[in-house]
Amino acid sequence: MPPNMHCTQSSHLLTALLTPTRTTTSPPAFLLPAFAQTSPFSSSTPCSARKDHNRNRGVSALRHTGLGKNQRLSVRLSNLPQPVLDPLRRSVVKVDENHGLWGFFPKERTRISTPEESNMHGRAWTVQELRGKDWDDLHRLWWVCVREKNRIATTEVERKRLGGRFGMYGDHESGQRVAEVKGTMRCIKFVLTERWYAWENAREAGMEDPEVDLYADVEGGERAYLPQEEGEETLSLGSEDDARTDPTQRLPPPVESTVSSEARVRV
């Protein structure tokens, strides 16, 4: 639309209404008064932007804005660089092989993964499998899961955009894949929590145990476990059976059989 025209002007209405959209049909009768009206709705003259003759508009002495006394710009208003609007004429950008953003895309470096590619996944790690892993391995696995979740989320957003009004397949497969990743993350947290509780229980037991010294400097050579010998003041709750179950005592000698081997054979 030309800049001096308003959308309610009759000439614009005419061109808009009489341009054949589907078939050459005349406009309905109730719209005919629009063509009878020849004056625009607005009675004031349309005004366009005029040249601002104030070169120092926005220039502040306090904040040192604007050009310096002898400063010359490298660009002239008459010689401004023009952007290349046609995408086909733009120069091809070479993308680095090891660019960090490739982490948001599938392994094949396509824009989105197909439902088949999304479906090619294994099962989540189980708690039993993760119990044998140390902290560093669990930490690394956690971040692998985080990156995978980011990648799946990027694919989903792009797939929904490309699907348009009717959508595309891949929702279910991505959902299943994310569920497995989340399962792994859940198991990692489970294992770490279990370990923490074991450590906490041991620490609390150690605090109360007189034989354990929690403040010992193990690397310095001090012993943390100091088993105490039983003294006379301790109450002996022994029984007659103690001699049999006492591990420090030697085993009694075996009973020698009086019956000799020759006596066994009796014809």
Added chain:
Amino acid sequence: MAMAAAAPFKVGMKEIYLPNFTVCLKHTPSQPPTSASFLVPLWFSKLDLRDYLHNVYSLAIGPTIRSYVQQSRIRQGQVKDPARPQYKRWHRPRATKRMTVELERPFVWPAEPEDFKPWNKEENKMADQEQSAMQERLGGTKDALTIPTERRVKMREQAKALLEGRERWRPGGGRGVEGIGMFGR
């Protein structure tokens, strides 16, 4: 995964080991290749994003990050994680935060797939059109006083054929007891 190099920016004292959130890369064709936009959690800050991209993706970014929060429009429907789940409740979903970052090295997204066959896009479209056509034929939920033009034209042709004697009337329209006539082979 290798440890990230020393950060070119000032880092804080807080160490985070097992964070559980998602950062999603957005496609912005109107922006230049030296720019990247992300969908981040609502509590995220620009400093968080800078640290995250450096440590997780080894991404070198420019000094400025721009962010804005996009409010969602009010809509009806199933509310996600509500106190009382109700069908078709008016609610405003959670707002989304977007952050735009300037990249040191440009990045261009891979080309769109030419053929959307693996995603069944055409079939989805056809199925949707078929379904809407069928619903139109059935008359929809409102009182169907208007008969579709197609059906009217077909009925006129059938009536004309009967009157001219080209066809003979048969009970059930020639179909078998089952209605389709395929079982009378």
